[in-house]
Amino acid sequence: MAENILPEKGLSSYRKVRNALLGSLTAVAFILAVTPLLAIVYIAYDRGKAALSLSFITTLPGGFPIGIEGGIANGIVGSLILILLASLLSVPVGIWAGLYLWDQSHTRMAKITRLLSDLLLGVPSVIWGVVGFFVFSTNTGFGFHWGFSGLAAGLTLGFIMIPIVTRVTEQALRDVPRSYIEGALALGASRFQVVRGLAIPAAITGIGTGILLGVLNVLGQTAPLIFTNYYNTGIPTSLVGSNGSVGDLAMQIFIYIHEPSKALHVKAMAAALVLTVIVLLLDMGIRLLAWGSRKYAQRMG
Amino acid sequence: MENGAHDPLVPKIEVKNFSAFYGKTQALHNVDFTIFERKITAMIGPSGCGKSTFLRSLNRMNDFYQGFRVEGSATLDGEEIYSPTVNPVLIRQRVGMVFQKPNPFQKSIFENVAYGLRIQGVKSRSVLADIVEKSLKAAALWDEVKDRLNGSAFSLSGGQQQRLCIARALAVEPEVILLDEPASALDPISTARIEELMQDLKDRYTIAIVTHNMQQAARVSDRTAFFLDGTLVEVNDTTKIFTNPEDSRTEDYITGRFG
Ligand SMILES: Nc1ncnc2c1ncn2[C@@H]1O[C@H](COP(=O)(O)OP(=O)(O)O)[C@@H](O)[C@H]1O
Ligand SMILES: [Mg+2]
Numbered sequence: 001m002a003e004n005i006l007p008e009k010g011l012s013s014y015r016k017v018r019n020a021l022l023g024s025l026t027a028v029a030f031i032l033a034v035t036p037l038l039a040i041v042y043i044a045y046d047r048g049k050a051a052l053s054l055s056f057i058t059t060l061p062g063g064f065p066i067g068i069e070g071g072i073a074n075g076i077v078g079s080l081i082l083i084l085l086a087s088l089l090s091v092p093v094g095i096w097a098g099l100y101l102w103d104q105s106h107t108r109m110a111k112i113t114r115l116l117s118d119l120l121l122g123v124p125s126v127i128w129g130v131v132g133f134f135v136f137s138t139n140t141g142f143g144f145h146w147g148f149s150g151l152a153a154g155l156t157l158g159f160i161m162i163p164i165v166t167r168v169t170e171q172a173l174r175d176v177p178r179s180y181i182e183g184a185l186a187l188g189a190s191r192f193q194v195v196r197g198l199a200i201p202a203a204i205t206g207i208g209t210g211i212l213l214g215v216l217n218v219l220g221q222t223a224p225l226i227f228t229n230y231y232n233t234g235i236p237t238s239l240v241g242s243n244g245s246v247g248d249l250a251m252q253i254f255i256y257i258h259e260p261s262k263a264l265h266v267k268a269m270a271a272a273l274v275l276t277v278i279v280l281l282l283d284m285g286i287r288l289l290a291w292g293s294r295k296y297a298q299r300m301g
Numbered sequence: 302m303e304n305g306a307h308d309p310l311v312p313k314i315e316v317k318n319f320s321a322f323y324g325k326t327q328a329l330h331n332v333d334f335t336i337f338e339r340k341i342t343a344m345i346g347p348s349g350c351g352k353s354t355f356l357r358s359l360n361r362m363n364d365f366y367q368g369f370r371v372e373g374s375a376t377l378d379g380e381e382i383y384s385p386t387v388n389p390v391l392i393r394q395r396v397g398m399v400f401q402k403p404n405p406f407q408k409s410i411f412e413n414v415a416y417g418l419r420i421q422g423v424k425s426r427s428v429l430a431d432i433v434e435k436s437l438k439a440a441a442l443w444d445e446v447k448d449r450l451n452g453s454a455f456s457l458s459g460g461q462q463q464r465l466c467i468a469r470a471l472a473v474e475p476e477v478i479l480l481d482e483p484a485s486a487l488d489p490i491s492t493a494r495i496e497e498l499m500q501d502l503k504d505r506y507t508i509a510i511v512t513h514n515m516q517q518a519a520r521v522s523d524r525t526a527f528f529l530d531g532t533l534v535e536v537n538d539t540t541k542i543f544t545n546p547e548d549s550r551t552e553d554y555i556t557g558r559f560g
Contacts, residue, residue: 179404187417188394
């Protein structure tokens with residue numbers, strides 16, 4: 001390996017100065033990009049370590065005010081349920097829409113769909129919450145009348161996720177070289193065979209990233225939950241109806257931080273740390289899945 | 302070239318009064334052209350004169366461009382290539398194609414060659430192994446890769462990748478092979494191997510090759526067609542084109558006076 005790609009010797013002093021300047025800018029940009037993560041982890045750990053223990057993630061909150069005793073198992077389970085419900089809706093729909101936009105990219109219908117999908121990306125999450133409330137939760141008027149429930153929240157979050165998955169899927173497919181697709185078509189492959197056997201496997205890492213971005217977005221949402229689920233200190237046996245609310249880590253942190261209790265503030269920070277670890281695990285899990293399915297596709301037709 | 306001159310010329314692809322359009326721009330103007338069976342036909346001409354458009358029209362690869370359409374007639378063994386009742390997928394199985402830049406799939410060497418068969422539903426491992434071996438041998442690549450068939454196609458050199466793409470095209474047993482500047486991204490030694498390979502293949506296949514390189518056309522082909530600005534200026538035996546062309550524009554081009 002070359003030690004230094006850019007030889008320092010023989011450079012004019014102008015270029016030396018420019019190298020040093022751009023090098024420092026790069027360093028500053030890097031520090032600015034990672035500092036928030038370090039700050040989050042450091043502050044959450046420093047303020048929350050007193051509450052950390054195995055039972056913190058395995059037990060339900062108890063005591064008064066609720067949460068003074070016990071852990072955040074309700075939040076962990078609830079968050080996972082919400083991710084699952086949101087993904088069940090958004091992953092198939094988003095990938096399908098992304099495929100459509102890629103395949104039909106020049107048609108008027110696709111252009112309209114793309115525009116609408118991008119508009120949805122900019123809708124504030126509190127609006128999603130209000131609309132989710134009217135469509136899924138409210139007990140009067142039109143809608144599903146599911147009450148404040150995991151299903152209402154999961155689907156609302158799923159709809160938030162669809163345009164994210166759609167956009168990233170389309171972009172990942174666009175990044176598959178045209179020559180690669182043409183190679184298969186020239187062998188007599190049908191469009192479906194090309195999509196299934198080549199385009200999706202080649203784009204799978206990007207599609208995985210899209211799903212991850214969507215899931216992480218969902219994990220961090222609180223506003224939509226306020227209108228469609230609120231919060232549960234236990235683990236529900238149903239996902240609809242008046243007892244169908246689920247816990248949620250982001251909501252739990254939000255609620256604990258607002259309580260005038262030192263002990264709950266400590267728990268909120270510990271929960272933030274747990275949330276960060278869950279994000280990390282999801283990231284690695286989705287990368288592993290993408291890697292596995294690419295390996296699988298390389299073996300198969 | 303060999304005793305080829307005495308073979309009867311059997312038309313394989315016949316193109317009559319053929320025009321091609323990308324939306325409003327016309328890329329080919331009333332081309333009349335016959336590609337004969339088991340001959341190598343070279344297409345030369347300056348960049349942008351429509352060589353690729355013509356070649357890709359023959360296996361309907363241009364169908365994937367928005368707004369592409371053709372007029373006139375193009376037949377394969379007498380059957381209209383653009384007839385509404387023809388399935389373009391079947392045309393592409395009969396008329397294979399190799400591209401300018403080697404474009405192997407992100408799969409093993411074996412799976413690259415087997416791909417065309419797999420999509421036709423061939424599952425038997427032994428049948429696949431058989432055809433993969435045969436195709437790699439026909440593409441003069443077998444000896445170099447037989448010990449690493451499960452290795453990635455990307456581990457091959459550019460020239461080997463291009464021969465892999467030829468093997469991949471041969472595996473589905475096409476009747477015609479279209480090559481669009483197949484050696485323009487390769488070094489001289491790999492280029493020579495591809496040219497040798499074409500000589501081996503012409504006993505069994507009809508070959509049409511687009512090339513930028515006039516020496517290459519002169520070396521490998523039986524017939525040469527000269528395109529200019531979307532029209533076919535002249536098509537004839539290669540020796541005739543390069544020694545005594547009928548059209549002065551052809552002469553200007555091959556003597557390097559323009560293009
Ligand atoms: N996909 C396309 N869309 C629009 N115009 C095209 C497309 N491909 C080629 N053309 C045009 O058609 C003409 C012929 O191009 P091409 O067949 O690629 O020439 P060659 O292969 O001889 O260099 C050029 O003017 C080119 O700009
Ligand atoms: Mg070309």
